[in-house]
Amino acid sequence: MPSINVKASGALIAALISSNCVAAGTTEPLAEGTAFRSVFGDSLERDYGITISGLLDVGLSLNNNSSSKDRESGLTNSPLTGISDEGFELEGLHLFVDKSIKTTEFLRVTPLPGPAPTEASFGFTMETFYGRNAQNSRLYGWDTHWGINSPGDDDADKARRDKQNFLSTPNLAATAYLPYAGGFTLMAGIFGSGIGYEIPANVKVARNPFATHSYAMIAEAGSMAGVMAGTRLIANKDMLLGVEFGVVQGQGNLRDNNDEKSVIGAVRWRTADMNTWIDYEFMLGDSQNDSFKDVQTPKGRITSPDGQFKQFHSLNGWHKFDQNWSMGAEVLYGRQDGDGKPTTIDVITGPGFNGASWWGANAVVTYQIRKDLSFSNRVEHFDDKDGYIQFPASTARGSYNAVTTGFRYDVNKYLVLRPELRYDWFDAREHDRPYGSGDSRNQLTGTVEALFYF
Template sequence: MSVGYLPMLQRMKIKLCLLIWIVFVSCSLSVHGSDEFAMKTRIQFGVIKNDNASENIFPSGFLNFDEGLNLNRAELILEKVPQSNIKPRIGPFPGPKPGLADWGFEIDLRYGEDAAITFGLDDELEVNEGNERLYLLPQWFLNGYLPIADGFSWIVGSWFTSIGHEIGAPVDPPTAFYTHAYAFTYQPVKHVGAMGALKLPFDRESGLWSSGLGIVQGWNNLQDNNNDKTLIFDLRWRSPDFRTWLDMENIVGYEQSEQGTTDQTRPFNAVSSTDEKLLRRMHSVTLSHSFTRLHRIVVNAVYGKQEGGDTIADANNPPGFLITQESRWYGVNLNYYFQWRENKQLGMRAEWFRDEQGAHALLPEGIYRSLTMNLSWWVQDGLRIRPELRYDQYSGNGKPFAGQVPTIFFGEEEQQWVASLDATWFYTL
């Protein structure tokens, strides 16, 4: 990085912070006294324990690595929700089309151990250096609605990904478990860019349809290491009775790393000595159905592929840290929920997942299987307590459990039990 480039990055971050502050102040003033504006808090912490001598519970924890007591997040969320019959990343909703344009915004401020870092922003804050609990700005965006066709919505800024079933927040649905599926470990967490979603003009008898298209800075990046943007697009369908949902989501783009710099392309690192562009793509299909008010099922299937480069990692890195051949990962997870009381939900998840060539920078190639069961208990409005038990089993040439991050390849176990108890408190100020 040249000397002249560093001041430019600093100026970019200062301008970004000023922009966020100006948007917040102007929006707060414009909606003063309006029910549309909300200030929320979200606090999540948990106790987690595995059945081996290692303190590491990755990969079943993903966003945090250590057993014991974890402060996952303490968040302040500022938002104004626009009136709309469609939302980008979520899909269409029943009801009449609003006749007027509207706009909104969201800003999330987080402190905690769930390290969903935006490269080029959170990772460069001096306050985070050497700390396990980090200050993060995971979401900051403007969004809005236009009465075009049957309804059009848009979002610009930094936001949690729409690719995959789970998201990077403890919101149920879709994230009904404390630990995460392997599919989540292999998907992006968030994007910086722009996206639009259009409600398609089909007859009500055929259900509700929408299509979304966006351009982003790759996976989890504010700064990208090439001039090629990444494309995300989706197609969503809701049954006429709104009990069955189908979501088909995709992300495609060149995500090669630079020599000596892999932070912004993790967890899939591929480097070309000739600056060849290396394509990465991932596809997710999620089908959910509510049989009754008590019984709901969700099936999620994912497929991804990263092109390999011609650069091999040095001996200080774990095996497969740099991808040198076309690498694929794919799997399916089945989720079942039983709302057996008004304030209690039983959840069960079974997953099969394969990483063919060890594409993930921290995991060996092989087949991963997991079973998870939990009980979600809403003690009162805004407070959820959730005991959970999980079993993981691996088949392959490595040993991913009972190791130390980042050298997961040199663990001691091919299976792992994880028990946890977490609490999440939601409150609107």
């Protein structure tokens, strides 16, 4: 059984990940960890299984709505995420530190083929990064108000105007494999939820095709704090089946701001050759601020003395047709309950909040031109009829639609380029215009992203 580095926050493009991770190691050293190995040698990795690696993620982007004056401020691509600023953006300078474990269930990603290990294995995972995207990955009670994040931690508009960079540590967890009851894997600490098709962090093994993210990923849970466990139920010549379950503080917080925990879980099915997979993932639990003394906005828009239940469901999958063609797709549904009482207050719409729901579908088709070059197209429809779940990027009520096309070119083992062209349009319920600083219902965006692994 191979060792797996658990460093992707919410990594769910499982077939692509596992096809790289499960394969036998190459004699050529990976780009990841090059800088550390060149200075300190490879004894830490060789003797203790600890890897230290880095990623520099930068981009250049323009859209057809903004003037040169507009581009002096940040978030002018909003509500797009991934690269939200026009012009140059430091998306993130990442540091990963991992001690891999031998396991049959790679939590948040996939069950793995092969015999179950017979010995216990213990490890950890850590990701910290500095840049524009770190603003959205912080957790309340953890890194939200670190000194380096001031003044933007309390003044979002100033952070936008100044294009302020932030520091975040969205993954810091202990991991373990225990060879009992068929073998199961544990994780405890701060980690990405693994809910949804798309991966927040651009770890190389995930092979994300695009620079900008889907609206679905904005709606999904992100990082959280708690514990989770998983096991591989079936592993035979026909299929793999794994299940996962966790108890967490809620979305984006280490300091719980209500009296109830949330639960997350997944069922993951694979064909034995890992060329087809289907995942169902969910998150359930009350999601409200109990008091105005501890409001965790924008993670939670509702304040109420009573529990307000929130649910999220994602069904997603991937299939490899042949050596060139593959396709991934997702359908999702979510709802935030509201009892309509005067004491149930939405920070945007005010007292009497009576609930909101959203749903979406997206699909990605990829043509692998050659080993180092691929071409992808993504289409998406996302219905946020109550203008709730895309907050704070947008409170527009209606349906977002997007078509994205782009290349991924692995220049060498260190450098990946991802140019893309994206067109978005919005079907409004009433008067909302989410693009162009609130004056347009469509947007054409061109982006080039460079990923340097070291």
